[in-house]
Amino acid sequence: MSTRKPLIAANWKMYKTPAQSKEFVAAFLPLVHGHTRDEIVLCPPFVDIVAVVATTHGSKIHVGGQNMHWQEEGAFTGEISAGMLAAAGCTHVILGHSERRQLFGETDDTVNQKLHNALKHKLVPIVCVGELLAERGAGKTEEVLLRQVARALVNVAPDLARHIVIAYEPVWAIGTGKTATPEMAAEAHLIIRSQVARSLGREIADNMRILYGGSVKPENATTLLNQPEIDGALVGGASLDAQSFAKIVQYTLF
Numbered sequence: 001m002s003t004r005k006p007l008i009a010a011n012w013k014m015y016k017t018p019a020q021s022k023e024f025v026a027a028f029l030p031l032v033h034g035h036t037r038d039e040i041v042l043c044p045p046f047v048d049i050v051a052v053v054a055t056t057h058g059s060k061i062h063v064g065g066q067n068m069h070w071q072e073e074g075a076f077t078g079e080i081s082a083g084m085l086a087a088a089g090c091t092h093v094i095l096g097h098s099e100r101r102q103l104f105g106e107t108d109d110t111v112n113q114k115l116h117n118a119l120k121h122k123l124v125p126i127v128c129v130g131e132l133l134a135e136r137g138a139g140k141t142e143e144v145l146l147r148q149v150a151r152a153l154v155n156v157a158p159d160l161a162r163h164i165v166i167a168y169e170p171v172w173a174i175g176t177g178k179t180a181t182p183e184m185a186a187e188a189h190l191i192i193r194s195q196v197a198r199s200l201g202r203e204i205a206d207n208m209r210i211l212y213g214g215s216v217k218p219e220n221a222t223t224l225l226n227q228p229e230i231d232g233a234l235v236g237g238a239s240l241d242a243q244s245f246a247k248i249v250q251y252t253l254f
């Protein structure tokens with residue numbers, strides 16, 4: 001039995017105003033009241049963070065950013081720093097989401113720089129990795145995952161690495177309704193964990209949580225989350241509705 005506490009995170013992407021985020025929290029909190037089995041994290045757009053931190057105050061719900069810059073501060077119009085996220089009440093941050101990599105030019109290198117700064121500010125980084133459909137088709141899944149994980153972890157000190165979370169999000173499964181089969185996800189997670197062991201040592205690898213993301217819904221959460229290699233979920237579309245996200249959080253453990 002794994003001692004890794006499952007982590008279920010909502011990635012709201014570019015959805016919800018501050019008022020809508022407050023409505024979500026008001027509906028969601030009673031649904032998960034007393035739920036301690038899993039770590040629950042809401043990652044709203046930046047402008048909603050203050051409202052979500054305020055309305056979840058006193059609960060066990062954590063709040064995370066969806067992105068951050070790797071520098072402390074500076075002339076970087078439109079960016080936000082790890083220190084700002086932490087000061088606003090965030091405890092987690094998503095790094096290297098495939099939408100950031102594909103649409104906003106993020107690279108393995110910038111993910112690594114961001115990871116260093118997130119750790120400096122004691123944020124729990126949720127580092128996203130995953131292959132494109134064409135890469136899977138070309139038999140390159142393993143190569144892509146090994147490269148993304150190895151490069152994200154460059155020069156990370158093992159004693160700081162304990163809080164890192166990795167999310168396996170096959171790009172072809174995001175927002176498409178297609179999910180990796182539990183076997184595919186388990187295989188990818190083993191590949192990821194093997195690279196973490198090479199980069200940071202076996203003990204850290206065994207304790208690192210590896211989440212699955214990509215069309216996780218209430219209907220498939222139980223099957224996915226019962227895979228011993230899957231330590232939680234990063235949920236997009238199905239996290240926008242309080243009932244639906246609460247159902248995912250309450251997956252049945254067999």
Ligand code: 13P
Nearest residue numbers: 011174175214215236237
């Ligand atoms: P969907 O759950 O909408 O497929 O999105 C997954 C995702 O990208 C979470 O970060």
